Amino acid sequence: MHKIETMYKKDPTPERTVPLVEQAFTRLRQDVLSGTYGAGMKLKLDELQTAYGFSSSPLREALSRLAQEGLIRSDERRGFRVADISAEDLADISRMRVMLDVPALRESIANGDDAWEALVVGAYHRLEKIESRIGDGPVVLDDDWTQVHSAFHAALLAACPSERMRNWSASLFDQAERYRRYSARFRKTARRKSNEHRKIMDATLRRDAQTACALLEEHILSTQRNVMAVLGSAAEKAGRS
Structure with missing residues (x-):
């Protein structure tokens, strides 16, 4: 392992x-x-x-x-x-994340040991705690949330043997993060995704690679859809002004 x-x-x-x-x-x-x-x-x-x-x-x-x-x-x-913000660029980032992160998670599940499981659980705990403190109302995801969110996703892939896959995944995650922050400025309420993260973690710890990978792919694509909706709304408002 x-x-x-x-x-x-x-x-x-x-x-x-x-x-x-x-x-x-x-x-x-x-x-x-x-x-x-x-x-x-x-x-x-x-x-x-x-x-x-x-x-x-x-x-x-x-x-x-x-x-x-x-x-x-x-x-x-x-x-x-x-770099410009565009639906085409986000779609490309999301497509590449699915291509890279899903197989990386599969390899991580196959190779992870007890220490890796503890890393995943600890990262999720920190993410859940900080999300529980996010109140309702206008919100821009702050640096603390970004850090623990990134740490959770990195922990999931930490046991993947390929350093290149882990590094490329981290780079794509950060490119997607710029879009998440952009869209957060236009949302009226905070979007809590603890339940999604918990399901991914649970399937990962069960070593149910098929379920965990499917959940991670949907997690990435749902983020894309949500940000796309914001981009479309912003473009529509700009067209009316």
């Missing part, structure tokens, strides 16, 4: 200073995902230098890495811009 004990071990080496490129990448990436920089917004290097306090070199490298992830677009003449 695939061992994940290393996830619980602390790094024995002294804490090292995070390279400037990594700092710039992390901060800029978070601001793109959270919507600080809106879809299609031009990212001017001089303005980013002022905002973050980094020189042009680490910022250029960070922008190039974000372009590779698909979160921003690069054009030699027009520079860098945040």
Whole structure:
């Protein structure tokens, strides 16, 4: 079975200073995902230098890495811009997530050990707790929710032996997260998905791969449908204005 004990071990080496490129990448990436920089917004290097306090070199490298992830677009003449929000792009992200996450979950179930099961249960518990605190009314999913939600989905796939599959899955999850945050701004009430997550977890822990994979696929596609509805509504309102 695939061992994940290393996830619980602390790094024995002294804490090292995070390279400037990594700092710039992390901060800029978070601001793109959270919507600080809106879809299609031009990212001017001089303005980013002022905002973050980094020189042009680490910022250029960070922008190039974000372009590779698909979160921003690069054009030699027009520079860098945040990737547009579109139904076509979301459909492509969702299709790729189904193609990647479903088989990754199947492999995770086949290879996971007791430590992996404990990781999944713990991640679900944290997600359930934070969702129970989300009240009714207008809501934009915050950083805490995003972090524990991402951790739960990562935990499900943590026992998949392929590091590439896990990394690509995480990248696609974050691209989808930008759409979730965008749509959350237009919803009047919070959408709690604890029940969906619980069903996926239960089937996973039963080692019922067929059910777990079907539930995960529907979970991904239902998110796509919900965001699509918001995009359609926003487009309709824009057309009437």
